[in-house]
Each structure stands twice: as structure tokens, then as C-alpha cells.
Amino acid sequence: MEIFLLGVSHKTAPVELREQLALPPSHIPRALHILKNACGLKEAAILSTCNRAEIYAVGNAQSAARLERFLGRYHTLPSRANSQHLPVPITAALYRSQNEASVRHLFNVASGVDSMVVGESEIQGQVKTALETAHKHDSIGVVLDELFRRAIACGKRARHETAIGRGAQSVGAAAVELARQIFGPLAGHKVLLLGAGEMSAATARCLVSSGASSVFVANRTLAKGQELAAQLRSQKANADAVHWNELEEHLKSADIVIASTGAPHQVLSVAQVKNAMKGRRHRPLFMIDIAVPRDIDPAAHQLEDVFLFDIDDLRGVVEGNRSGRVDEIAGVEQIIESEMESWQRWINAHQARPVMTALAHHAAQLRDAEVQNAMRGARKKLANLDEESLQAVDELLAGLGRSLSGKLIHPPLRHLREAGEIGSDDVEVLRRAFNLETNNSNNSLP
Amino acid sequence: MIWLSHYESTFLFVAAVFYLAAMAGFWWQMLWRAPEDSSFPLVKGEFVDNKTFRLIRICDLILAAGAFLQLLALLGQGKSLLDVRSGVAGLFAWILLIAYLVLGRWGRSSLGALVTPIVLFATLFSLVAPPLHRSVPLAQLETDWLIVHLSIILISYVALTFAFGASLIYLWQEKLLKQKQLRGIWQKLPSLLIADEWIFRATCFGTAMLTLGIGTGLLWLRLHPEYQFFRDPKVLFTITTWNIFALYLLTRWLLGWQGRRSRYIVVGGFILMVISFLGTPHLLAGVGR
Numbered sequence: 077m078e079i080f081l082l083g084v085s086h087k088t089a090p091v092e093l094r095e096q097l098a099l100p101p102s103h104i105p106r107a108l109h110i111l112k113n114a115c116g117l118k119e120a121a122i123l124s125t126c127n128r129a130e131i132y133a134v135g136n137a138q139s140a141a142r143l144e145r146f147l148g149r150y151h152t153l154p155s156r157a158n159s160q161h162l163p164v165p166i167t168a169a170l171y172r173s174q175n176e177a178s179v180r181h182l183f184n185v186a187s188g189v190d191s192m193v194v195g196e197s198e199i200q201g202q203v204k205t206a207l208e209t210a211h212k213h214d215s216i217g218v219v220l221d222e223l224f225r226r227a228i229a230c231g232k233r234a235r236h237e238t239a240i241g242r243g244a245q246s247v248g249a250a251a252v253e254l255a256r257q258i259f260g261p262l263a264g265h266k267v268l269l270l271g272a273g274e275m276s277a278a279t280a281r282c283l284v285s286s287g288a289s290s291v292f293v294a295n296r297t298l299a300k301g302q303e304l305a306a307q308l309r310s311q312k313a314n315a316d317a318v319h320w321n322e323l324e325e326h327l328k329s330a331d332i333v334i335a336s337t338g339a340p341h342q343v344l345s346v347a348q349v350k351n352a353m354k355g356r357r358h359r360p361l362f363m364i365d366i367a368v369p370r371d372i373d374p375a376a377h378q379l380e381d382v383f384l385f386d387i388d389d390l391r392g393v394v395e396g397n398r399s400g401r402v403d404e405i406a407g408v409e410q411i412i413e414s415e416m417e418s419w420q421r422w423i424n425a426h427q428a429r430p431v432m433t434a435l436a437h438h439a440a441q442l443r444d445a446e447v448q449n450a451m452r453g454a455r456k457k458l459a460n461l462d463e464e465s466l467q468a469v470d471e472l473l474a475g476l477g478r479s480l481s482g483k484l485i486h487p488p489l490r491h492l493r494e495a496g497e498i499g500s501d502d503v504e505v506l507r508r509a510f511n512l513e514t515n516n517s518n519n520s521l522p
Numbered sequence: 523m524i525w526l527s528h529y530e531s532t533f534l535f536v537a538a539v540f541y542l543a544a545m546a547g548f549w550w551q552m553l554w555r556a557p558e559d560s561s562f563p564l565v566k567g568e569f570v571d572n573k574t575f576r577l578i579r580i581c582d583l584i585l586a587a588g589a590f591l592q593l594l595a596l597l598g599q600g601k602s603l604l605d606v607r608s609g610v611a612g613l614f615a616w617i618l619l620i621a622y623l624v625l626g627r628w629g630r631s632s633l634g635a636l637v638t639p640i641v642l643f644a645t646l647f648s649l650v651a652p653p654l655h656r657s658v659p660l661a662q663l664e665t666d667w668l669i670v671h672l673s674i675i676l677i678s679y680v681a682l683t684f685a686f687g688a689s690l691i692y693l694w695q696e697k698l699l700k701q702k703q704l705r706g707i708w709q710k711l712p713s714l715l716i717a718d719e720w721i722f723r724a725t726c727f728g729t730a731m732l733t734l735g736i737g738t739g740l741l742w743l744r745l746h747p748e749y750q751f752f753r754d755p756k757v758l759f760t761i762t763t764w765n766i767f768a769l770y771l772l773t774r775w776l777l778g779w780q781g782r783r784s785r786y787i788v789v790g791g792f793i794l795m796v797i798s799f800l801g802t803p804h805l806l807a808g809v810g811r
Contacts, residue, residue, distance in 0.1 A: 254704070260713040358781035360714060381781035383699050 077118065079219065081178035082143040082170060083130030086192045089169035091388045095369035096151060097166065099124040100340045107150060108215040115142040119217040121210035121224060123185070125202045126247060126275070126336075126368040126387050127192050130185075132178065134219050140172060179223060179419055183412045186231035188240055189405055192391060193250060195240040198278070200231045222422060230415040238407035248279030248336070250390040251364045252286050255332050258362050258383070262288040268330035269293045270323075270344070270371055271337030272300040279334050279366070280304060284313040291315040292330070294323050295337075327352035333363040335371035342373050349376040356381075366390070421497040428496025428503045432489055434512040439485040447477035531649060533595035534612065538645045540588030541619075545638035547581040552635045552710055574710075581634060582623060585641075589619045592645065604672055607800070612648025615641045618680045625684075632711045636687040667742045675735035675760075679795060681728030682767065685721050686792035689785040692717040696782060718780055721788060729767040736764060759798030766791035 084097050099107055104122050111120035111133065119134035131147075133139055147170075173181060181190070186203045188195045207224040210216035216224075235241045252262075259265055267288045269276050272295035280291055291313055295301035301317030308315035318326055327333065327348070337343055349372070353361065363384045365372045370386055377384040450473045455466055488506060495502035506512075551574060596603060596616060603609030622637045691711055698708045711717075739757075743749060770787040773779040 257704075257709070258699070258713050258715075260716045357778040358783060359778060360781055377700070385702065385704075389702050389704060 077134060077219070078136065078139065079175050079178045079223070080133045080135060080139050080143060081130060081173045081181055082133075082140070082147065083123075083128060084166075084169050084171070085128035085130070085190065086388065086391075087190070088171055089166075091368060091370060091386050092374075093165060093169050094127075094129065097129050097147060097170075098340075098369050099129050100338050100369070102338065103340065104209055105213050107146075108210060108213045110150065111143075111146060112213075112215045115139070115146050117142070119210075119220040120215045121206050121220050123182075123203060123206040125199065126366060128185070128190075132182065132220055132223070134217065140174070144170070144172075176416070176420070180412065180416060182223060182227045183230045183415055186227040187234035187408050187412060188231065189234075189408050189412075192387075193247060195235075195242070195404070196246055197235065197241055198246050200228060200235075203228055203231065219423070219426065222426075223419070226415060226419055226422075230412060233411050233415070234408045237411060238404045240404040240408050242404075246278050246282070247366055247387065247390065248275055248334075249282045251279055251334055251366050252282040254364060254385060254390060255283075255334070255362060256286055259332065262286050262332070264289070265331040266329055267291045267332045267334065268323075268326050269304075270333065270335040271295060271339075271367070272297070272304040272317075273336065273338050275336040275366065276334075277304055277307065279336060280308055280315075281311070283334070284308055284311045284315075288332075289314050292326055293317045294320055294326065296320050324348055324352055327361075328355035331359075331362065333361065333372075335363065335365045336367045337371050338367070339371060340369060342369070342371060344372040344376070346373040346375040346379070349373070349382060350379055353379060353382060364390075420499070424499045425493055425496040428492050431503050431507045431512060432492045432496075435488060435492065435506065435510055436485060438510055438512060439481045443477045443481040447473050450477075530595045530598045533591045533598070534645060534649050537588040537591040537595070538642060538649070540584050540591070541638055541642040541645060544581040544584040544588070544634070545642055547577060547584070548635040548638055551577050551581075552632060552707060578634065585619060585634075585638070586623055589616060589623065592616050592619075601669070604669065608648050608650050610672070610676065611644040611799075614676050614679060615644035615648065617676055618644070618683055621680050621684065632691050633684075633687055636690060637683075640683060640687075667738060667745070671735055671738040671742055674731055674738060678728045678731030678735055679799070681724045681731060682763075682788075682792060682795055685724035685728055685767075685788050688717050688721040688724060689788040689792075692721065692785050693782065693789075696785075721785070722774060725767055725770055725788060729764065729771060732760070732764050732767065736760065756798055759794060763791055763794040763798055766794060 084094055086094070089097075099122055101124070104124060107122060108120055111117050111122075111131065115133075115135075117133045117135040117139055121132045123130040123132070131143055133143060135142070171181075182203075184190045186200060188197065188199055191199055203224060207216070207221070207228070210220065210224075255267075256262060262283065265288065267283055267290065269280055269283075269291060272293050276293070276295075280293070283291055291305075291308055293301040293304050293308075293315065295304075295317065298317055298319060305315040305317040323344070327344075335344065349361070349363075358381050360381045360383065363372055363376065363382070365384065365386045368387060372384060374384065374386065376382050451470050454469050454473065458466065458469065461469070492503060492506055494500075495506075555574070555577075592612065593616065596613060599609060599612075603613055618637060619641050622633065622641075692714060695708065695711045695714055695717060698704075698711070699714070712720075766787060770784055770791065773784055773787070
């Protein structure tokens with residue numbers, strides 16, 4: 077049994093590549109089903125955000141190759157000639173790790189150290205969502221469940237025990253910061269928000285708190301847009317929801333467009349933007365696309381007086397205010413180190429668990445066999461006793477058997493657990509000594 | 523080349539050195555100084571970090587000291603400074619500088635970086651003027667109308683120079699945005715819309731003053747019916763310049779143009795303005811000489 081990680085993030089791939097490998101929320105259930113059933117993995121969970129797409133899996137030695145094949149086939153990416161590998165740029169952008177490295181990576185991710193906005197807290201919610209989604213679709217088992225729970229706990233510790241999250245922006249806030257730097261004060265400018273999901277809501281709240289007074293929410297489901305607009309109105313903003321088919325009309329009058337839908341395809345073409353620009357008479361239009369896959373055709377940036385930025389462009393904005401938090405990374409790394417030790421103890425103990433179960437089972441079998449023999453012998457020798465007395469003798473023998481086996485088996489079980497936690501060879505020694513057969517004795521985690 | 527008298531030239535020279543120092547400060551801050559967390563409100567909506575703010579204040583103080591010295595030189599030159607182009611250039615530099623010190627903070631350090639070379643160039647140009655305090659003002663300058671006319675035109679030139687500077691900042695900023703260079707210099711430039719707003723305001727004011735200047739010129743012409751203004755290239759260039767800036771305002775008002783194209787109109791208008799100042803005979807040809 078091995079823990080695998082296959083992923084791509086803002087650190088290894090630009091948004092053009094990431095969007096090819098993105099797994100939007102609506103796709104995750106199907107992807108998990110394929111991973112669990114078609115790829116033969118024991119456990120699988122997908123962490124998909126605008127900055128990363130990562131698959132965590134528990135399987136055997138062949139699972140890593142299966143994961144890559146899955147990605148290629150799922151996204152129908154062209155394979156290299158005469159091989160089943162992904163195209164070179166994608167292969168180069170993917171990172172793969174096993175066991176301890178995978179665990180450490182997830183702890184780093186959940187702590188916000190690996191985020192584009194160092195210390196941002198949204199990632200914790202996203203890790204939690206990944207765990208819940210995997211549970212909901214029954215693709216997760218004991219190992220990944222424990223791993224994700226520990227990662228969430230590690231993230232919480234990092235934020236409570238260090239200042240990694242102090243002053244950190246969300247991606248939405250970084251988008252608003254970019255808009256503010258381009259426009260100066262946002263008051264008096266019309267903002268058009270594409271999408272009404274969590275990211276849009278967070279972005280909208282930042283917009284309103286930054287002074288934007290006129291916000292329009294365009295969403296495929298009008299009711300969701302209205303819900304978000306109502307939330308913004310409660311913050312005393314002039315917000316309204318608009319029908320998706322009125323999008324182009326509103327594009328003509330908007331100053332800032334922030335796109336963050338969860339759509340798996342582009343929702344705004346360059347032709348639509350071009351058409352809107354005709355009605356704007358060279359008034360600049362600023363568009364910030366924080367969705368992955370991107371919502372707006374990147375070619376729109378080539379149009380005169382159109383300025384389109386994607387999530388990778390926010391890097392410059394957020395790096396300006398990260399200097400203080402980078403100093404906190406050393407503290408977070410210490411927390412991750414202690415969590416790694418704790419994880420190692422748990423996974424070792426988990427590795428010893430089949431041997432412990434087999435030993436307990438073996439002892440119970442011996443005990444039951446001997447007690448049965450003793451009971452049969454007793455019934456022959458004590459044939460003159462009535463049935464009630466014989467049953468009392470049976471109970472006495474059964475109790476004696478349980479007590480003896482319990483007392484005998486307890487020290488080796490305790491030793492097994494302790495040996496497992498520290499990764500001692502005693503586990504294997506005891507397995508051989510008792511000639512125990514375990515289901516996965518040859519697939520242990522290193 | 524005849525140099526100014528001893529005191530005038532000393533004042534102007536020291537002022538030019540001050541301008542050079544301030545210009546170096548502005549450009550050093552623009553090109554090499556890494557921005558820190560912005561916290562200090564320079565003007566509404568524009569923030570700079572405390573160190574940058576202090577540096578801008580120091581540069582402004584140096585410029586103010588230079589402006590004081592140049593004022594002494596201008597007072598020494600008296601009304602005669604209007605006789606020659608280089609003298610007028612010195613007065614233009616001084617008005618531009620005062621306008622910058624009063625209004626120019628909106629552009630962070632970027633406007634200072636763009637205005638100080640113009641001020642320095644105009645001041646150095648004024649150093650080549652003859653010793654004006656010794657000369658007798660030209661007969662045509664005895665008419666107050668012409669002095670009023672020249673002053674108004676100079677003020678309009680200053681406003682339109684601001685519009686030009688802001689247009690360059692806009693085009694620079696726009697280029698950086700198109701290239702997605704969102705760090706470094708970009709963070710030190712004012713936002714596009716603020717630059718646009720100031721181009722519009724400066725052009726409105728500059729064009730209004732230019733209109734007033736042309737109007738006072740026409741009134742002066744009533745006193746000199748013998749003057750054939752349609753043969754004077756300065757007048758023709760000035761009227762063309764007015765048309766260019768009026769075109770900008772019309773396209774802005776009627777067509778709502780705000781983007782790159784309207785910046786090119788302002789830049790074109792400024793180039794014509796420079797030609798009408800430097801490339802045509804100073805004062806009105808054939809009058810009073």
C-alpha cells in the first residue's frame with residue numbers, strides 16, 4: 077500500500093497548462109468514480125482550486141502510472157507518439173510523489189505555505205471540501221481520511237501558532253487590489269461580477285469593502301445571483317443580479333469585470349468583448365479572470381483599451397505584501413515537522429494493525445479450539461452432572477480461556493503497537509514467530 | 523553666446539543644479555527603489571510608502587529652493603525677459619515648477635520625474651539669454667495687453683505641458699499593463715483613470731487659457747491693424763495647436779473617447795505647441811521691431 081500524489085500547481089505550470097488539467101467541482105464525482113473503479117485505487121481524493129489540481133490516492137506500485145493515464149484520458153490530452161505518456165509540457169509541469177513526500181506536501185498546502193498568497197486561509201476550506209466530497213462519493217478510506225484530517229489540523233495550528241495568516245489576502249482580495257491599483261478609488265465605478273459561487277462572493281465582499289458601490293452579478297442561475305446581490309445590499313452596496321443573456325449589454329457600461337465562474341469552458345468570447353467595446357467608445361475595460369479554467373478568452377487582452385488579467389497575473393500584486401509572512405514560514409515548517417512525526421507514528425501503527433489483528437485472531441482461534449476440547453473432555457468425565465452444572469463448567473472453561481489468552485496476548489499486542497509506531501522490525505519478527513498471515517503484509521508503507 | 527549678468531546667471535545656474543538633483547532623486551526612486559507596503563496617502567486614492575513620501579518631500583523642497591533662486595533671477599531680469607525666447611522659457615519653467623509644487627502630488631513621483639527634465643531644460647535654455655536686466659523692453663511690450671496675452675499663453679502652455687506629461691504617464695502605464703508588468707515602475711505610476719482625469723482637467727484649463735490668450739491677442743490686433751497675423755507662422759501654429767486640443771475635448775465630450783487614441787491627440791498637440799514656441803520667430807513678426 078502506497079500513498080500517491082499527482083498534481084499541478086501555480087508553482088509548476090502557468091494557467092494555460094493548469095486549465096487543461098483542471099477538475100471543476102462538477103467533474104469531481106465522475107473523476108473519483110473512475111479513479112476508484114476503473115483505475116483500481118483503494119482510496120482517492122481530489123483537491124481542486126484555482127491554483128492547483130491534485131489527486132491523492134492509495135494504491136499499489138502500479139497506481140502512479142494509472143493516475144497519469146487517467147489524467148491524460150480524462151482530459152483527452154494527446155499522447156506522445158508510441159507512448160501512453162502525456163505531452164512533454166504537461167509531463168514536465170506535473171509533480172509526483174509518494175508516501176512521506178505526498179503527506180508533507182499536503183501539510184504544506186493546508187498550511188498556506190504553498191499558496192500563491194502565502195498564508196491565505198481559503199485553502200483550508202478547500203482541503204475540507206475535498207475530504208467531504210471524497211466521503212460523499214465513497215472514494216476515501218482510513219488512510220486518506222486520517223491524512224486529510226491531520227492536514228486540516230496542521231493548517232489550523234499554523235494559523236493559530238504563527239502569524240502566517242496575518243495580513244494575507246484571498247485571491248479575490250488580490251483581484252480587488254489589482255483593480256484598485258488600476259482605477260484608484262473604486263467608488264463610482266460599475267463592477268460586473270461573473271459567477272455567484274464562493275469565490276465570487278468573497279471577491280464581491282472585498283469589492284464592497286474597498287468602496288465599490290455599484291456591483292452587478294451575472295450568473296447562469298439568476299436566483300443564486302440574486303442571493304449574492306441581496307448579501308451585498310445588506311452591506312449597503314448598490315447591488316443587483318442580472319440575467320446571463322443581458323451580459324453583453326452590461327459589459328458595455330461596466331468599468332471592471334471580475335470573472336470567477338466554475339464553468340469548465342470559456343463564458344466570454346473575444347467577439348463578445350469586441351462587440352461590447354464598440355459601444356464603449358474607447359473607454360478602457362478592465363477584466364480580471366480568476367477562474368481556472370479561464371472564463372474569458374485570453375485573446376481579448378489584444379483588443380485596444382481592453383486589459384485582461386488572469387490568476388497568474390495576480391502574483392505580482394500579492395508578492396508585494398508577502399514579505400512579513402515569509403518570515404513565518406520557518407515557524408510553520410516546525411509545526412509541519414511535528415505533524416509529520418505524529419503522522420509517521422500513526423501510519424506505522426496502521427501498518428502493524430494487520431499483524432495485531434492476525435495475532436489476536438490467531439490467539440482467539442487457539443483459545444476457542446482448546447476451550448472446546450476442554451469442554452468435550454469435561455463432559456465425558458463429568459457425565460453424572462446435570463445439564464445446568466455442565467453449562468456452568470463450560471462457562472468456567474470459556475472464561476478461563478478468555479482470561480488466559482487475554483493475559484498472554486496483551487503484552488505482545490502492546491509491543492506490536494509500540495514497535496509499529498517507531499517502525500521497528502519487531503512487527504515482522506513477531507509475524508514470523510507466530511506464523512501469521514496478513515492480507516497486505518507485503519504491501520506495507522515504507 | 524552672450525551670458526546673463528553675474529547674479530542672474532548664478533541664481534539660474536544654482537537653480538538648475540537644484541533641479542538636476544531633484545530630477546535625479548525622482549528618477550532614482552522611479553527606476554531603482556523597490557516599493558514597500560503602501561501606507562501613506564499622497565492624495566485621495568493614491569498611496570505611497572513612508573520612505574517614498576519622505577523622498578518626494580525632499581525633492582519638492584529642493585525644487586522649491588530652486589524656484590526661489592529662479593524667482594530672484596526673473597525679478598532681476600524684469601519685464602525684458604519677455605523680449606527673447608530664452609527669457610520666456612525661464613519664466614515658463616518657473617510657472618511650470620510652481621504649478622507642479624502646488625498641484626503635482628497626484629502623480630506620485632512619476633510626474634516629478636517627467637516635469638523636472640522639462641523645467642531643467644527650459645532653465646538651462648534661459649541661461650543663454652542676453653543680460654536682460656540691462657536691456658530696454660521692446661516697444662511692443664509697452665502695451666499691457668501683450669504682456670497679459672503672453673502671460674495667459676504661458677499659463678496655458680504650462681497646463682498643456684501637464685496634460686502632455688500625464689499622457690506620457692498614461693501611455694507608459696498602458697504599455698506596462700498590456701505587457702502585464704505589474705511590479706516595479708508600474709506600482710509607482712498613478713492609476714490610468716486618475717491620469718486620464720488629470721489629462722482632461724489640465725487640457726480643459728489649458729485650452730480655456732489658450733482661447734483667452736488668443737482672444738487677448740485679437741484685442742491687441744485691433745490696436746495694430748497693420749499687422750497681418752495670417753502670415754505669422756507662430757499665430758498659425760498656435761491656432762492649429764488650439765484646434766488639436768479642442769479636437770481632444772470634443773472627442774472626449776461628444777464621442778466619450780478615453781483610451782490610447784485621445785492620448786496621441788494630446789501628445790500631438792504638445793509637439794505642435796513646442797514647434798510654435800521654438801520653431802517660429804519669437805513675438806509677433808514685424809511688429810515693434
